[in-house]
Amino acid sequence: MSSSSKNIISIKCLNKVYGSGFEALKSVNLDIHQGEVLALLGPNGAGKTTLISAICGIVRPSSGSITVDGHDIQRYFRVTRSLIGLVPQELTTDSFETVWNTVSFSRGLFGKEPNPNHIERVLRSLSLWDKKDNMLRTLSGGMKRRVLIAKALSHEPRILFLDEPTAGVDVSLRKDMWKIVENLKTQGVTIILTTHYIEEAEEIADRIGVINHGKLILIEEKDALMSKLGKKQLVLELTKRLDTIPSEFESLDLVLSEDQHLLTYTFDSASESHDISEFLIKIQGRNIQYKDLRTTQSSLEEIFVTLVQKAEGDTDEGIKAE
Amino acid sequence: MNIHGVIAIFNYEMARMKRTLIQSIVAPVVTTSLYFVVFGAAIGSRIQQVEGVSYGAFIVPGLIMLSLLTNSISNASFGIYFPKFSGTVYEMLSAPISAMEVVLGYVGAAAAKSVILAMIILATAGFFIDLEIRHPVLMLIFVFLTATSFSLFGFILGIWADNFEKLSVVPTLLITPLVFLGGSFYSTEMLPPIWQTVALMNPVLYLVSGLRWSFYEISEVNVFVSLSCIGVFTLLCLAVIAIIFRTGYRLRA
Numbered sequence: 001m002s003s004s005s006k007n008i009i010s011i012k013c014l015n016k017v018y019g020s021g022f023e024a025l026k027s028v029n030l031d032i033h034q035g036e037v038l039a040l041l042g043p044n045g046a047g048k049t050t051l052i053s054a055i056c057g058i059v060r061p062s063s064g065s066i067t068v069d070g071h072d073i074q075r076y077f078r079v080t081r082s083l084i085g086l087v088p089q090e091l092t093t094d095s096f097e098t099v100w101n102t103v104s105f106s107r108g109l110f111g112k113e114p115n116p117n118h119i120e121r122v123l124r125s126l127s128l129w130d131k132k133d134n135m136l137r138t139l140s141g142g143m144k145r146r147v148l149i150a151k152a153l154s155h156e157p158r159i160l161f162l163d164e165p166t167a168g169v170d171v172s173l174r175k176d177m178w179k180i181v182e183n184l185k186t187q188g189v190t191i192i193l194t195t196h197y198i199e200e201a202e203e204i205a206d207r208i209g210v211i212n213h214g215k216l217i218l219i220e221e222k223d224a225l226m227s228k229l230g231k232k233q234l235v236l237e238l239t240k241r242l243d244t245i246p247s248e249f250e251s252l253d254l255v256l257s258e259d260q261h262l263l264t265y266t267f268d269s270a271s272e273s274h275d276i277s278e279f280l281i282k283i284q285g286r287n288i289q290y291k292d293l294r295t296t297q298s299s300l301e302e303i304f305v306t307l308v309q310k311a312e313g314d315t316d317e318g319i320k321a322e
Numbered sequence: 323m324n325i326h327g328v329i330a331i332f333n334y335e336m337a338r339m340k341r342t343l344i345q346s347i348v349a350p351v352v353t354t355s356l357y358f359v360v361f362g363a364a365i366g367s368r369i370q371q372v373e374g375v376s377y378g379a380f381i382v383p384g385l386i387m388l389s390l391l392t393n394s395i396s397n398a399s400f401g402i403y404f405p406k407f408s409g410t411v412y413e414m415l416s417a418p419i420s421a422m423e424v425v426l427g428y429v430g431a432a433a434a435k436s437v438i439l440a441m442i443i444l445a446t447a448g449f450f451i452d453l454e455i456r457h458p459v460l461m462l463i464f465v466f467l468t469a470t471s472f473s474l475f476g477f478i479l480g481i482w483a484d485n486f487e488k489l490s491v492v493p494t495l496l497i498t499p500l501v502f503l504g505g506s507f508y509s510t511e512m513l514p515p516i517w518q519t520v521a522l523m524n525p526v527l528y529l530v531s532g533l534r535w536s537f538y539e540i541s542e543v544n545v546f547v548s549l550s551c552i553g554v555f556t557l558l559c560l561a562v563i564a565i566i567f568r569t570g571y572r573l574r575a
């Protein structure tokens with residue numbers, strides 16, 4: 001995804017104060033690129049759903065502007081909303097409707113002429129075809145989730161919001177969901193999803209945004225984020241036991257395993273100063289022999305936890321300073 | 323104009339009626355028959371005639387009004403209350419559909435249902451008495467306007483209500499008493515003078531009176547007064563709905 005690509009959604013200085021006086025979003029600025037998969041991460045109550053709801057027109061922004069495909073979402077709500085499909089976080093369905101009716105209803109509601117072929121295609125792609133005449137209340141939670149996706153796709157949106165699509169979903173369905181996202185992406189649909197499963201973001205997202213306490217604290221290309229913030233580990237499997245780590249390596253983050261057979265070197269892959277080959281030469285210079293080596297990279301999850309903790313630390317300091 | 327959206331809401335609401343076909347159609351037939359057995363046959367055998375029409379025929383417009391008011395209100399209020407309650411309203415709020423189009427869908431369906439019920443009641447009444455309708459077009463206008471305005475009122479009620487109790491309190495504690503006291507089953511001329519004056523403060527009296535005039539050319543108040551009342555009430559409800567949507571009241575956080 002190049003940064004020169006078109007912004008399909010542009011959010012400027014968005015604030016949301018709920019009736020209760022609670023500030024759920026604080027000057028959020030965000031550009032979402034056409035065709036990308038953007039994952040929004042953040043702890044419970046961070047403001048992810050509020051942000052999505054504001055873009056979709058469910059929550060009224062207190063201030064700031066949101067444009068979708070260049071159109072203001074309030075003034076040109078007919079244009080902007082017909083571009084968007086939303087799969088909400090809560091499993092809300094009309095218990096007594098059939099799958100077919102509820103999905104067809106969604107298409108009509110979004111102003112599209114009936115198209116049974118399209119509805120059939122959507123239901124088939126979500127493995128819901130054989131359930132089309134079932135009442136919603138007879139479906140399992142995972143199937144209801146798919147029905148909500150089918151409803152969102154019924155009107156052929158160009159932007160799809162998935163608010164925690166894989167919450168409470170088993171592994172195989174989660175993998176299915178990833179495939180669906182991938183498929184839509186190849187069709188050029190822009191996808192914004194929230195999730196608490198960080199491996200999910202790692203798996204399918206192009207960019208990652210982190211929200212905490214109503215602020216967008218980070219927005220980055222996933223790969224850049226991983227390499228910039230990621231810690232790497234080099235693990236050496238030693239030929240002979242090592243009694244102690246030589247003092248020469250004191251400044252480095254080296255850990256010797258209890259059985260004295262594994263030596264783990266943790267380094268910041270973003271920092272300029274480290275150099276693995278130099279390290280390995282030094283090791284050999286100390287006559288430490290190894291029979292195998294491997295490197296591992298820290299997961300997004302660790303990055304995320306570090307980030308949120310850091311942000312919390314910052315606000316704590318802010319409070320202390322006052 | 324999102325015409326597909328309006329049709330989708332309308333059909334969805336009508337489908338609800340089809341699902342509860344027995345309750346929707348058989349219930350009014352049974353209750354209407356009961357009214358005729360109890361009021362028409364038992365009481366009517368003693369009253370004989372009111373203002374020149376048989377008692378059985380006299381109560382037909384009142385029965386229709388009672389059904390129109392309670393059904394319009396409950397259909398429309400439940401129609402919009404339920405998505406709010408279940409959370410499915412998110413879809414409507416995120417759809418490219420204007421407030422007035424949403425109203426058109428819900429209120430249109432609720433009014434259509436009440437009109438159908440009114441016609442079922444009218445047909446049932448035909449089994450018990452000889453029906454005569456002097457001004458059928460005016461009768462239909464009254465039925466249609468009443469169904470529309472009270473469906474609008476029901477829509478407002480459904481948006482205002484945040485629990486099931488509030489939803490049912492208005493129809494049972496306000497509308498039903500007003501209909502019974504509004505000359506549906508008797509002529510106010512049968513009342514002592516003081517109560518005749520009090521009865522004139524009951525808006526439902528104007529509706530029943532107007533509808534009855536379209537049947538038999540007998541009325542408590544001038545038929546044009548009745549028509550204006552219902553017209554003003556419709557405009558009032560529309561104004562309230564416009565304000566509700568402008569402020570996002572109880573729909574958008």
Ligand SMILES: Nc1ncnc2c1ncn2[C@@H]1O[C@H](COP(=O)(O)OP(=O)(O)OP(=O)(O)O)[C@@H](O)[C@H]1O
Pocket residue numbers: 018019020022024042043044045046047048049050051089575
């Ligand atoms: N209608 C509302 N009125 C008042 N406060 C609200 C409302 N909706 C949400 N909030 C508050 O706004 C904050 C953000 O909520 P939001 O649902 O956006 O969080 P989230 O990031 O989606 O969390 P989760 O991961 O739990 O879904 C929370 O503190 C929540 O209590």
Ligand SMILES: [Mg+2]
Pocket residue numbers: 048049050089163
């Ligand atoms: Mg949420």
